[in-house]
Amino acid sequence: MGDVRIVTVALKKPPRSARKPKGDGHMRRGEILAAAEKIFIAEGYAGATIRKIADAVGVSSTALYMHFRDKDQILLEIGREAIEQLLAINVALSHEPIDAVAKVRRMLDAYMRFAFDNPNTYQLVFCGSSEAISVEKQQAVSDLGDACFDEFSGPIREIAAAGRLKTGTAESAAQVLWAACHGIVSLVITKPSRNWAPAEELMQVTLDGVLHGLIAE
Amino acid sequence: MGDVRIVTVALKKPPRSARKPKGDGHMRRGEILAAAEKIFIAEGYAGATIRKIADAVGVSSTALYMHFRDKDQILLEIGREAIEQLLAINVALSHEPIDAVAKVRRMLDAYMRFAFDNPNTYQLVFCGSSEAISVEKQQAVSDLGDACFDEFSGPIREIAAAGRLKTGTAESAAQVLWAACHGIVSLVITKPSRNWAPAEELMQVTLDGVLHGLIAE
């Protein structure tokens, strides 16, 4: 066979019917993540099955296990990347020269908008979309979540140190503030059929209420 | 086998004419619910499989489909019964001769305690434990949830009518108040490995914060 020419052509267009050629290094890994993310965003955790992802990549389902330990690893990797963005936002905000309360408000606002923009990812990471994902599997994502929370609780500790906390400790106040925002976005996401007030209004009422309720002027 | 006596006793039972519409059927349904509830409370949605429930009842898995359309119907029925209790509490509270704000606080307090007492049921009903449960399947449970929310938003409307709402409308305020409580309990339930402040403190800070934040003295 005149292999030389065929090989150069093959680099542009892999043969379809035959076996899919090896992906160069971690290229295949990226392809899998891209396909999985698309399906996951469109159809959620249960809808993103191993076989569907494999078909989208053009590869057998077994091949996914060459690159990821199991299904959860694929989806958690997607979640990890998304939360890195959230963390980046928080880090950026934490360095801005603004009042601690404004910082907290903008962080929580960004958090809620992130949730509304990435509902399936948000559910996966913060609602235990599938209760079956074990703790150690979630470790990488949980650590990032902790990092986000740490960025967030920095300004809260400032506020607490300034004696401006109306109730609770810095820790419980931070947890409650976070939870209030989680509450509204998770409910709106998981129960879209209820007739909610407009998202903007809900976010604003939540922020106003909870900040004025916990933090003194 | 000395079964004769037992049989004769059983024969006395049917008092009504025609085919017995209840008796066996109704009993079996109750048995299934009891077994399912036990397993569901212990092992959650994914852990309560059709086969496990059927084994616990001592019946083939197919038999469950004689009494329930599918698995979700069984578990949603359990959820429905639980929420009826919650609704009863809310109704009772709404008739107490106390201040509207106190009413709201006690309702939300009861709500959070209910969630902590029935974590799996709470997840099933309020966290979309399995995102795959379609809207119309949830109808019965959703209606009860709406009834609870209506009981709760009664006093809120009173408060709004008295001009004591610091921000938002009666509707958005009610949704935000509910969501704040949902947020803290759902996070604590689904992420038990995080180091949370004590549940009592979280509940109190949530209630204090959100009520003072949204409602004027």
Add this chain to the structure above:
DNA sequence: GCCCTGGGTGATTCCCGTTTAGTGTGAGGC
């Protein structure tokens, strides 16, 4: 006594995530 009915069953279907055993291929030593 017959027959209809309805709860009950084992086998089956389809899909899921995951595993096993085997195959084609390309890079590297000779």
Add this chain to the structure above:
DNA sequence: GCCTCACACTAAACGGGAATCACCCAGGGC
């Protein structure tokens, strides 16, 4: 230029989920 070997890849299968099918059988109505 050939052989070898590691490895990306595959088909097939496994175990276990939900749900369905065709049948079975005991009892009440006639």
